[in-house]
Amino acid sequence: MPGNSLFKAAAASTLSVTLACLLSGCAPGSAVQATASRPQAAGPFATIAQIAEVDARFQSYNVEMVEVTGGRFWAPYGGPADEVYRMRGPADLTDTKLRALARALGPVYMRVSGTWANSTYIPAEGETLAEPPEGFNQVLTREQWRGVVDFSRAVEAQIVTSFPVSPGARDAEGVWRTQQAQRLLDLTREAGGQIAAAEFYNEPNASMVGGLPKGYDASDYARDFAIFDKWVRKAAPQMIVLGPGSVGEGALASAPVNGVSGLIRSQDMLAANPGRLDAVSYHFYGEVSQRCGARRGTSAQKAEALSPEWLDLTLREHDYYAGLRDRFEPGDPMWVTETAQAACGGSPWAASFLDSFRYVNQLGLLxxxxxxxxxxxxxxxxDYALIDGDTLVPRPNYWVAVLWRRVMGTGVLAPPETSAEDLRLYAHCLAGAPGGVGLVAINLGDEARTVPTGTPTQVWTLQAASLDSGAVTVNGHSPGLAEDGTLTGLNPISSGDTIAVPGKTIVFAALPEAGNSACLKGPA
Known part of the structure; x- marks a missing residue:
């Protein structure tokens, strides 16, 4: 983890200096290294049990395939009332500012997929095209994909993707062929990268809107997935096979795909090829944004953004797919490979501090x-992006992501008790500090709350002038990006043995001297 690899053990005389440096993003080699013995147990978080372990790349992100190729993506708000999509050019993945911001989130998985990936054509070496071949909707140039690989290496991201499955990727009988998938795999290797994990294709339960042949059903999927599985085991045995990658089945009465004819159920797809996945994946959006609300009849409501019902919808979807996992892929880990505030690009407040409460809560619950x-x-x-794509200004959720990366390690601790219903608290082993505990508190109410820690604590308090603001402060300072590519304005402050959580704020806290026995096994 950048900025934390030098933190080995905490000495009383150097701990606060070391932790402040590491968690504020000091350059490698600049931190003070402590060498004293591990801290003794102290405070209410010393004995809290570990209940789970997440991947070191737990908090990851998507770069949509349509961003790479250019094409129709969700239109910005403020245009014609019925505008859903707008054409955009390919993203500049060579931009030094974008790379610096992305690097601060690493290590991550970077998923390059989405609906458009289902019908994207990868040309052969030397092949020049004026337009996509029949059966495809867009072209991913070889140079564009080399740019993806180069970006991934520069920002410490492992590539996750999916493969073309539209009519152009099929034979005369409509059976899926491996040629395009093999071409993408070979191109990735030629560019010096690898595909760490992949779903067969994007959101197969919604095939009717994903570029699949008309009438495509569960039996077709079962046949094609068997071909895909055989190909993967031979061509890329190290690649993690994810699936099914479906969306919105937890409560079909209110899911984004509800009411669309031709819906394929994940349970049918999994039943046809049980035990063939390395991890069960799914997508989650609690609702659609206003862009798609007219089609759907409902959309995400701002007034509900801090309600327990909205915040906990992520559990509904998890429990549904966990049940399928237990039936058809017992023992497999679970991945959420796509999620955000709302489907269809996010609501107008997805870019504001208001959505950060959902973001933290979702990470904590999952x-x-x-x-x-x-x-x-x-x-x-x-609108749901961590970074504004036009200005490259980080949004509130970006700063949440940075602090999560620096504070919350891979060891997940049992839910701590809180003093009020509107205060939610999540605890992990502290990143890079054996025995330490990392906390994040979200105060959904207006009344200030306190959390006793019983041990020296350093905090980062995120606040905004209003919940609608697209900018936040951290301990009263505006975080930013320096010219040398380092993040600024993220220094923690000492809060003694109590954390103050003002109303409508998010507070990250580090308890390096907690002495939690579950976290003593080494860097989390």
Missing amino acids: AQKGVKVVMHNTLAAS
Whole structure:
């Protein structure tokens, strides 16, 4: 983990200096190294049990395939009332500012997929095209994919993707062929990268809107997945096979795909090829944004953004897919490979501090459930992005992501008790500090709350002038990016043995001297 690898053991005389440096993003080699013995148990978090372990790349993100190729993506708000999509050019993945911001989130998985990936054509070496071949909707140039690989290496991201399955990727009988998938795999290797994990294709339960042949059903999927599985085991045996990658089945009465004819159920897909996945993946959006609300009849409501019902919808979807996992893929880990505030690019407040409460809460709840990886959609495209794609200004959720990366390690601790219903608290082993505990508190109410820690504590308090603001402060300072590519304005402050959590704030806290026995096994 950047900025934390030098933290080995905490000495009383150097601990606060070391931790402040490491968690504020000091350059490697600049931290003070402590060498004293591990801290003794202290405070109410000393004995809290570990209940789960997440991936070191737990908090990850998506870069949509349509961002790479250019094409129709979710239109910005403020245009014509009925505008859903707008054309955009390919993203500049060579931009030094974007790379610096992305690097601060690493290590991560970077998923390059989405609906458009289902019908994207990869040309052969030397092949020049004026337009996509029949059966495809867009072209991913070889140079564009080399750019993806180069970006991934520069920002410490492992690539996750899916493969073309539209009519152009099939034979005359409509059976899926491996040629395009093999071409993408070979191109990745030629560029010096590898595909760490992949879903067969994007959101197979919604095939009717994903570029699949008309009438495509569960039996077709079962046949094609068997071909895919055989190909993977031979061509890329090290690649993690994820699936099914479906969306919105937890409560079909209110899911984004509800009412669309031709829906394929994940349970049918999994039943046809049981035990063939390395991890069970799914996508989650609690609702659609206003862009798609007219089609759907409902959309996410701002007034509900801090309600327990909205915040806990992520559990509904998890429990549904966990049940399928237990039936058809027992023992497999679970990944959420796409999620954000709302489908269809996010609501107008997805880019504001208001959505950060959902973001933190979702990460905390899913970690407690043992979900290994959560991939936010997107890094830098549309309203739900961590970074404004046009200005490259980090949004509130970006700073949440940075602090989560620095404070919350891979060991997940049992839910701590809180003093009020509107205060939610999540605890992990402290990143890089054996025996230490990392906390994040979200205060949904207006009344200030306190959390006793019983041990020296350092905090980062995120606040905004209003919940609608697209900017936050951390301990009263505006975080930013320096010219040398380092993050600024993230220094922690000491709070003694109590954490103050003002109303409508998010507070991260480090308890390096907690002495938690479950966290003594080494860096989390």
